[in-house]
Structure formats: C-alpha cells, structure tokens
Amino acid sequence: MGFAWFSLLLAGLFEIGWPIGLKLAQTPGRLILGVSLAVFCMAASGLFLYLAQRTIPMGTAYAVWTGIGAAGAFAVGILAYGDATSLPRLAGVGLIVAGVATLKLAS
Structure with missing residues (x-):
C-alpha cells in the first residue's frame, strides 16, 4: 500500500x-x-486526509475517508455503546464498505 493510501487509512x-x-x-x-x-482526532484526520489528497483524487479520498469513519463509528456504536443492530442497518453499512472497496480497486 502506498503512502497516500496509508495516510487515507489513518485519516x-x-x-x-x-x-x-x-x-x-x-x-x-x-x-x-x-x-x-x-479535537485531536479531527485535526489528525484532517492532516492525513490532506496528505492523501496530494496523490489520490479528492472525490475518491473523501468517499473512502467518510466511509471508513461511518462504518467504524457504526461498529464502535454497536460494540461499545449497545447501538441497535438489524439486518437493514447491517446491510446499509455493508454497502458503504463495498463502495469503499470498489473505489480502492478502481483507482
């Protein structure tokens, strides 16, 4: 994985x-x-997104960044805070992950 994609993962x-x-x-x-x-996480996320966008197209970087954030926050909500799970919610986050994977494979 190149530096830009590693930066995007960290972001x-x-x-x-x-x-x-x-x-x-x-x-x-x-x-x-x-x-x-x-505030620390916002700043670090923004910095690593900035670094990633020097190489990765803005639209791809932004979609992957928000996808990782959304799917990750969804998982933490379920695992740590008892957020509800249902098949439609799991399918929705699965579509987000599939979209992020497609963007990575297409670049």
Whole structure:
C-alpha cells in the first residue's frame, strides 16, 4: 500500500475517534477529556486526509475517508455503546464498505 493510501487509512481511523470523543464527553466528569480527544482526532484526520489528497483524487479520498469513519463509528456504536443492530442497518453499512472497496480497486 502506498503512502497516500496509508495516510487515507489513518485519516479514516482518526475520523472514527472524534465521534467517540464526543460520546465520551457526554459522560459526567469526562467533558474535557472527550472534547480534547474529539479535537485531536479531527485535526489528525484532517492532516492525513490532506496528505492523501496530494496523490489520490479528492472525490475518491473523501468517499473512502467518510466511509471508513461511518462504518467504524457504526461498529464502535454497536460494540461499545449497545447501538441497535438489524439486518437493514447491517446491510446499509455493508454497502458503504463495498463502495469503499470498489473505489480502492478502481483507482
């Protein structure tokens, strides 16, 4: 995997981190920690997206970045916060993952 795609993967992983930080901020006594985590992850995500877009086309990079973030946040919501699962929700996130994989294979 080239540097641009590695940067995009990191950007997507940090994209998962900021909703986690915002969720953590809702816990009593964790406001500062949660907001700090969210802001750090936003900045890191943006930096790695910037690095990736130097090589990867903007539309592809953005779609992959948001796809990783959406699917990852969805998974963390289910695993850590007890978010609901249903076949339609799982199928929806499966389509997101399939779209991201298609964009990667097409570039």
